[in-house]
Amino acid sequence: MSARSSLLAVEAIDVHYGHRRSRTQVLDRVSLHVEPGEIVGLIGESGSGKTTVARAILGLVGVSSGGISVDGEPVTARSRAQQRRLRRRGVVQYVFQDPLRSLDGDWTVGDSIAEPLRIRGGLSRAEVTERVRAYAERSKVALELLERYPAELSGGQRQRVAIARALITEPRLLLLDEPVSALDAATRVRIIEALTELRAEGIGMLYISHDLGSVAGVSDRTVVLRQGRVVESGPTRQVVTAPEHPYTRLLVGSAPLLSGQSLTREERDELRAALAG
Numbered sequence: 561m562s563a564r565s566s567l568l569a570v571e572a573i574d575v576h577y578g579h580r581r582s583r584t585q586v587l588d589r590v591s592l593h594v595e596p597g598e599i600v601g602l603i604g605e606s607g608s609g610k611t612t613v614a615r616a617i618l619g620l621v622g623v624s625s626g627g628i629s630v631d632g633e634p635v636t637a638r639s640r641a642q643q644r645r646l647r648r649r650g651v652v653q654y655v656f657q658d659p660l661r662s663l664d665g666d667w668t669v670g671d672s673i674a675e676p677l678r679i680r681g682g683l684s685r686a687e688v689t690e691r692v693r694a695y696a697e698r699s700k701v702a703l704e705l706l707e708r709y710p711a712e713l714s715g716g717q718r719q720r721v722a723i724a725r726a727l728i729t730e731p732r733l734l735l736l737d738e739p740v741s742a743l744d745a746a747t748r749v750r751i752i753e754a755l756t757e758l759r760a761e762g763i764g765m766l767y768i769s770h771d772l773g774s775v776a777g778v779s780d781r782t783v784v785l786r787q788g789r790v791v792e793s794g795p796t797r798q799v800v801t802a803p804e805h806p807y808t809r810l811l812v813g814s815a816p817l818l819s820g821q822s823l824t825r826e827e828r829d830e831l832r833a834a835l836a837g
């Protein structure tokens with residue numbers, strides 16, 4: 561499929577943090593694509609640059625080369641005001657690992673879910689209320705929770721609220737940064753079920769995690785990031801069953817439930833040596 565038709569096209573982006581002497585390169589020619597109705601996993605260890613990829617897509621961090629487009633519209637070539645307008649339209653939404661980052665502790669759950677709609681404007685108060693209730697139900701948030709404050713919810717309830725809030729502008733692309741890492745197993749399963757329903761509706765998702773196990777269960781394709789570079793990408797089944805890069809082999813071997821066999825200590829040392837070399 562051509563890059564132009566992709567819902568999300570990240571093309572060879574470089575990102576640097578800091579200025580002058582403290583300037584360091586965090587992403588090095590990173591490319592990835594997400595099509596409608598597809599979940600793409602982005603995995604890598606802590607510090608590999610995963611969140612920076614999401615921030616670049618949201619226009620929160622500039623790229624020094626390469627480009628990003630969402631739904632055919634360039635993100636990176638835009639001015640900050642244009643990027644703000646694009647965010648306001650709500651075509652792209654995001655869910656963080658810790659929903660407290662996206663939910664204001666002083667607002668009721670209902671007001672938090674409504675906020676992206678209010679920012680966009682154009683709906684009456686009654687229409688906003690109706691939409692909030694509809695999206696709460698869809699995200700499995702019980703209606704009696706709408707009057708509560710985030711601190712009065714469980715972690716799983718908060719994450720469902722964050723998902724309802726992200727969905728309310730009917731985005732075409734969702735960025736999920738470790739969306740289930742803080743949750744217990746049963747709650748994880750429910751959130752994953754909600755995500756696969758969204759996929760069936762044609763929403764594209766970039767699912768970011770350090771944990772190959774959680775990505776492999778849900779993603780159609782997987783992109784492996786190491787030290788700011790994509791070292792491998794392909795259909796998830798292929799990445800898991802026939803990993804090519806030593807780093808991916810190490811990741812797969814460290815999650816024996818995926819590959820069916822764990823690495824021996826010698827194999828692990830060999831892969832580490834190959835990565836260090």
Ligand SMILES: Nc1ncnc2c1ncn2[C@@H]1O[C@H](COP(=O)(O)OP(=O)(O)OP(=O)(O)O)[C@@H](O)[C@H]1O
Nearest residue numbers: 577578586604605606607608609610611612613770
């Ligand atoms: N605002 C910033 N200024 C300077 N360096 C930063 C900034 N944000 C992140 N970094 C650095 O950029 C690198 C990539 O960070 P990033 O948060 O993208 O990694 P990550 O893969 O998402 O990690 P984690 O899984 O721990 O969240 C890290 O070395 C980090 O220290």
